[in-house]
Amino acid sequence: MNKPASVPEQVDAVVVGAGFSGLYMLYRLRQLGLSVKVLDSAGDVGGTWYWNRYPGARCDVPTTDYAYTFDPELDQEWTWSEKYATQPEILDYLRFVADRYGLRSDIEFSATVTSARWDEQEKRWRVTTGRGTEIRCRYYVMATGCLSMPKSPDIEGASRFAGQVYFTSRWPGEGADFTGQRVAVIGTGSSGIQAIPLIARQASQLTVFQRTANFSIPAHNGPAPAGTLKQLGEDRDGYRHAARWSRGGIPVEPTDVLGVTASEAVRRERFEAAWELGELFGILNVFADQAVNPASNDIVAEMFREKIRSIVTDPETAEALCPKGHYFGTKRPCLDTGYFETYNLPHVRLVDLRKQPIISITQDGIETADESFGFDAIVYATGFDAMTGAMVAADVTGRDGLSLKEKWAAGPSTYLGLMTAGFPNFFMLTGPGSPSVLSNMTVSIEQHVDWVAGCLKDLREEGFETIEPTALAESGWNQHVQDCAAITLYPTANSWYMGANVPGKPRVFLPYIGGVGAYRQACDDVVGQGYFGFRMTGPGGDRCRDGVIRRMQPDVAMVLDLVAAMGMPATESLSAADARALMAATAATRPPGPEVGEVTDGVIPGPAGDLPYRLYRPAGPSEGPRPVVVYFHGGGWVLGNLDSDDPLCRDLCERSGAVVVSVNYRHAPEDRFPAAALDALAAVQWVDANAVELGGIPGQLAVAGWSAGANIAAVACQLARDAGGPRISGQLLICPVVDSDMTRPSYAENGDGYILTTALMRWFWDHYADPADRGDPRAVPLRGDLPGLPPACVVTADFDPLRDEGVAYARALETAGVPVRLTRARGHTHTSVTMVGMVISGAPVRAEIEEALGDFFPSPQPQEFVS
Ligand code: NA7
Numbered sequence: 001m002n003k004p005a006s007v008p009e010q011v012d013a014v015v016v017g018a019g020f021s022g023l024y025m026l027y028r029l030r031q032l033g034l035s036v037k038v039l040d041s042a043g044d045v046g047g048t049w050y051w052n053r054y055p056g057a058r059c060d061v062p063t064t065d066y067a068y069t070f071d072p073e074l075d076q077e078w079t080w081s082e083k084y085a086t087q088p089e090i091l092d093y094l095r096f097v098a099d100r101y102g103l104r105s106d107i108e109f110s111a112t113v114t115s116a117r118w119d120e121q122e123k124r125w126r127v128t129t130g131r132g133t134e135i136r137c138r139y140y141v142m143a144t145g146c147l148s149m150p151k152s153p154d155i156e157g158a159s160r161f162a163g164q165v166y167f168t169s170r171w172p173g174e175g176a177d178f179t180g181q182r183v184a185v186i187g188t189g190s191s192g193i194q195a196i197p198l199i200a201r202q203a204s205q206l207t208v209f210q211r212t213a214n215f216s217i218p219a220h221n222g223p224a225p226a227g228t229l230k231q232l233g234e235d236r237d238g239y240r241h242a243a244r245w246s247r248g249g250i251p252v253e254p255t256d257v258l259g260v261t262a263s264e265a266v267r268r269e270r271f272e273a274a275w276e277l278g279e280l281f282g283i284l285n286v287f288a289d290q291a292v293n294p295a296s297n298d299i300v301a302e303m304f305r306e307k308i309r310s311i312v313t314d315p316e317t318a319e320a321l322c323p324k325g326h327y328f329g330t331k332r333p334c335l336d337t338g339y340f341e342t343y344n345l346p347h348v349r350l351v352d353l354r355k356q357p358i359i360s361i362t363q364d365g366i367e368t369a370d371e372s373f374g375f376d377a378i379v380y381a382t383g384f385d386a387m388t389g390a391m392v393a394a395d396v397t398g399r400d401g402l403s404l405k406e407k408w409a410a411g412p413s414t415y416l417g418l419m420t421a422g423f424p425n426f427f428m429l430t431g432p433g434s435p436s437v438l439s440n441m442t443v444s445i446e447q448h449v450d451w452v453a454g455c456l457k458d459l460r461e462e463g464f465e466t467i468e469p470t471a472l473a474e475s476g477w478n479q480h481v482q483d484c485a486a487i488t489l490y491p492t493a494n495s496w497y498m499g500a501n502v503p504g505k506p507r508v509f510l511p512y513i514g515g516v517g518a519y520r521q522a523c524d525d526v527v528g529q530g531y532f533g534f535r536m537t538g539p540g541g542d543r544c545r546d547g548v549i550r551r552m553q554p555d556v557a558m559v560l561d562l563v564a565a566m567g568m569p570a571t572e573s574l575s576a577a578d579a580r581a582l583m584a585a586t587a588a589t590r591p592p593g594p595e596v597g598e599v600t601d602g603v604i605p606g607p608a609g610d611l612p613y614r615l616y617r618p619a620g621p622s623e624g625p626r627p628v629v630v631y632f633h634g635g636g637w638v639l640g641n642l643d644s645d646d647p648l649c650r651d652l653c654e655r656s657g658a659v660v661v662s663v664n665y666r667h668a669p670e671d672r673f674p675a676a677a678l679d680a681l682a683a684v685q686w687v688d689a690n691a692v693e694l695g696g697i698p699g700q701l702a703v704a705g706w707s708a709g710a711n712i713a714a715v716a717c718q719l720a721r722d723a724g725g726p727r728i729s730g731q732l733l734i735c736p737v738v739d740s741d742m743t744r745p746s747y748a749e750n751g752d753g754y755i756l757t758t759a760l761m762r763w764f765w766d767h768y769a770d771p772a773d774r775g776d777p778r779a780v781p782l783r784g785d786l787p788g789l790p791p792a793c794v795v796t797a798d799f800d801p802l803r804d805e806g807v808a809y810a811r812a813l814e815t816a817g818v819p820v821r822l823t824r825a826r827g828h829t830h831t832s833v834t835m836v837g838m839v840i841s842g843a844p845v846r847a848e849i850e851e852a853l854g855d856f857f858p859s860p861q862p863q864e865f866v867s
Helices: 020-031 072-077 087-100 190-202 226-244 264-277 294-311 315-321 389-393 441-462 471-486 516-528 554-566 576-587 646-656 675-689 708-723 745-750 758-768 803-815 840-856
Strands: 009-016 036-039 113-119 124-129 134-142 164-167 182-186 205-210 216-218 334-336 348-352 358-361 365-368 372-374 377-380 426-428 466-469 534-537 598-606 609-617 626-632 659-663 696-706 730-734 792-799 820-829
Touching: 009 020, 020 036, 020 087, 020 441, 036 134, 072 226, 182 190, 182 365, 190 205, 190 334, 190 377, 216 264, 226 441, 226 516, 264 294, 294 315, 315 348, 441 516, 466 471, 471 554, 554 820, 554 840, 598 675, 609 646, 609 675, 626 646, 626 675, 626 708, 626 840, 646 659, 646 840, 659 675, 675 696, 675 708, 696 708, 696 840, 708 730, 730 840, 745 792, 745 803, 792 803, 792 840, 803 820, 820 840
Parallel strands: 009 036, 009 134, 134 426, 164 377, 182 205, 182 377, 205 348, 216 334, 626 659, 626 696, 696 730, 730 792, 792 820
Antiparallel strands: 113 124, 124 134, 358 365, 365 372, 466 534, 598 609, 609 659
């Protein structure tokens, strides 16, 4: 007789995982009055702290910070016994929390989710477990953790070994006794580095197989830090609030000391202090620029290596333990207790797999390229399929049969790391694209859980049944996540942040590196703007405000914040003299720009007197002549001089290999229209006539300029064409002024708040040209005749009031038959592309400019072979 089909259980929400995030999610969903089922394949609560029971397993964030804060009573009730609590203590804490709030009654243990499918008809998820049961739910939440799916030991012969095998990530509950054994540990990440000193205490022989040497600092564990306890005692709420809005989820004041400019004494003092403190967020904050500037990072890395050499007595082992080949911080640094000292013990040996790779695991041990080792036990500390592994493995299928695995084949795609398009009502806690592993996890977990709970409450109150992100919002967020990573050194490493530890996994930077506070603000903004970028549906209709929540490059946004914090007066409220003084003072604090071969100053005879110029000759093996670029600085025809665009000229010179001649022209209001334009023409003519003396190749002459400088460069091209010469090979126009019409949409969108404002543009025009002259092509080249002009590269910036006129000029040139390259500086302002050394995200735009300049000039003819 057939068994009657069991009726699927129905709940409002299924949560997968009973670790930190799953427990708190359950608590919050219950508060909303929702029915919840939590499923976990483990035998108890704890998540990562249930499984990772290897000797030495501890938190690498001080546990006073690594705890729930949602309930002030709970926060006060629990006292950590150490600065970095052990795994058993953290597991006890989570058990205590589960009991305190009676959470276990809604948790099913030893229940593995085998699939979850969206039922479009029912508008519900069908979740199946390994026991064959099905649960239907409106909301499906994966609280599966970022480091929960162990990476398979991708080593030949792993199944052959006849001795004992351990995985740090799946340590037996009863523990392991290595007394008198010959033990191998493979892997020197956080888990290996924590376990090795303790395994060494028991084993008769310990051999560590290291593929990549890691940066590790002594944890200096002990009682909970007195400073933190004091702050918590005095103002617990204030401390927790500061953590929530900090960069990493711990209230650490980011330093403004730059590694590259600090004195040797300051460098050492800061490094030693961080080493003594023994905290990851301390050692990651030695210098403000260590995550972005290779030179600064090298300073920290070298001080690390000095430490290792001073601890480890055998020089060859010390050298093998010195991390090389990746920047400090780009792979997660470790905290240890006696790790490097362990290698001074006579029965401990390091095998450097870079020198002798593992050929295979054998029945008796491990065979490398050079040696055969016999072992009684092998411990794999080989890490995880981080951030996406557990989610993809759970076989999630959204609308139209699309699986998460298929959707993420080229890398994860999420909106805010919380949801993904095509998977309605499916939430991820600390998913890829959120700060997660780069932050204090508990702060990020609480923020995500609170966001999801708030969202479900809002859906209910507004009568919506489903929510999911739009494709546009999601791709915009993915772009922002990658933009934030791209300005750092992180993507250069073969790290699990990049998915590089798992063979075949796409290489994508997985977490959001923009900071916990900035991220929280983005999530809040999304809600504040009516769930911007989400589509909500319900019986009463749909709602969707589509768009991209963060379009600006992260370092550009930082510069704008800095400028706002300086509280400078609006330029247009000043006299020309005061505005010039202010600009000069600001310019004095910038990074100097790259070194070039030679810089010389001179003068050009202009139509009304000498015009100063500065010539930049590139460094390089060839002393021979180069193409020449005549450059005109920006500043609205009023401000600027040879110093103002000096870093940009150096950058152009160094990148393009051309001689750059930066010319100072007459300024308004002293010399109004058309003085600047006439000076520009005169300068181009003179440089052309004197190309050989200037080290240039005759006939290879381009003009370039930024802003008003681009205006007079464009005008000079028109005037030179009309005057029958000189022949100009190309015009590079960076954010040019080409028209005086301020009604284009880019003025409305960007006319306020991005340094160059509508009011400032008016001030510039008023200083430069009478209204009657503002239609003259020598002031507004867009209104001139365009056929026959030199090839152009026009750069426009998204947040520039002049954006649309730049685009209009490029289109008009194209229509007139002029070859044009339109380069969009995505996420930039009028000024940011030129901020060499300050705005790192401008570098790819300047690389495109370099390419354009290269196209202006014919490539050198190949030398004829002379026998
Ligand atoms: P990690 O940090 O990924 O470390 C894994 C280690 O295992 C690392 O040294 C790897 O070398 C090494 N490994 C991985 N596969 C192999 C193979 N096939 N052969 C040799 N060596 C290998 O994982 P952990 O568990 O230590 O730490 C994870 C996080 O948990 C940690 O950062 C904390 O946030 C908590 P590689 O560097 O890939 O060359």
